[in-house]
Amino acid sequence: MRYRDKPALQDRLAAEYVLGTLRGRARTRFERWTREDATLRRCVEGWQTRLNSMADAILPVAPPRRVWKAIEAQIGSGATAPVSRADSSRAGERRAGFWESVAFWRATGLVASGMAAALLVAVAVQKPQVVQVPVDRVVEVPIERIIEVESTRMQPAYVAVLRNDAGKIAFLAYANRNSNELWFKRVDMGNPSGDMGYELWGLPTEPGGKPRSLGMIPKGESGTIRLATAADQALGDMPALAITMEPAKGSGGTATGPMIAKGDCQKFW
């Protein structure tokens, strides 16, 4: 190729490639050369280092939120939502309210171990405007869809908030103690691909105790799982819940796949 023994030409092409004035077929051809030629790649990197700091003169612009959502959808589930600068300042104002409410519920002694249950309680019992809890996307789906609020009086129930490895809330669960319907909502979990599915487990207190399968989690943002028995029998002796990835038809009783999320299951009465 003609450019090979001409370092000055190589450097000029690299400079115009980086600047952007090398266009059309010449650009495509040059890109092909750089893939094959390490010396040329170094020329290009040299020019990128020289010229790209010009971009420092451009004022940053916060991209629309949908861009991150689309990226997340494209690279697969499980990524956690970043808080952009613009969003965080707005969310910050509401966040104070949320933390205050957690502190309140903790202080009342209603909740023994943590904000998991407090979150659901706050959402279920308080007035609608207080429901604007800024825990990322918890607020985006009306809570009525997963929790029956028949009156301001609480029904005795089990509540669980499951978090993923990154500590983000992945999954919410709720069941009236006498019902065998467990209501759930995916918060940040997604659906497994192909012929895989997510299975929900109760984790027993005693070490080495056998986890109890509570059923496969149907696809969809929210819905119900039919428990084999009433929640009191199914969950009463299970202080924590977990989700594993299993074949779509279920594990058959013994978890085999990776754990997707885990969290305490609390009695709320």
Add this chain to the structure above:
Amino acid sequence: MEPQQNKELADLLGACARGDRVAFARLYEATSPKLFGVAVRMLRREDLAAEVLQECYVSIWKNAGSYSVGLSAPMTWMTSIVRNRCLDSLRRPRIEVPLARNDESGEDSLAAVPSEELGPLASLQRSNDAKALAACLAQLDGKMRQAIMLAFFEGLSHSELASHMQQPLGTVKTWIRRGLERLKSCLGED
């Protein structure tokens, strides 16, 4: 970008290469406003810039493993990905967004277009690299500097530069070539 930021971004890219989605979210948070700014400036349309940004971050996630520490700074690497993708996008015939000319009215777009004056150079003071580059750009002849900055910021081709600057194509090509040579020797690297 200062060394400390470079180190942090390089660490995040390294974590992305190992499949760490939390690191990727942090990387996006730290860098997307700047890269979106670059894309909006080149494409002059936010919807197209958003499309490009999305594709670029998916590509950054997939190719984080091929980023080599030491060859170029993380922001340099990511800026190149975005600028390349913008140039591809500009190459497609469907996009024909006119660049505001300096002699047209419409002050908003006017302000954004590099003129012969230093213009954006004044704000090019944020990192040491940028300071050195700004000093060297300031030493170029006005027309030369304007041609290089229009090409970089607005993604103009030789012929677009010629028409925008109302100069013969050959003249503009010479300005670009000489301008780049002078920048290189001014920056004192080889």
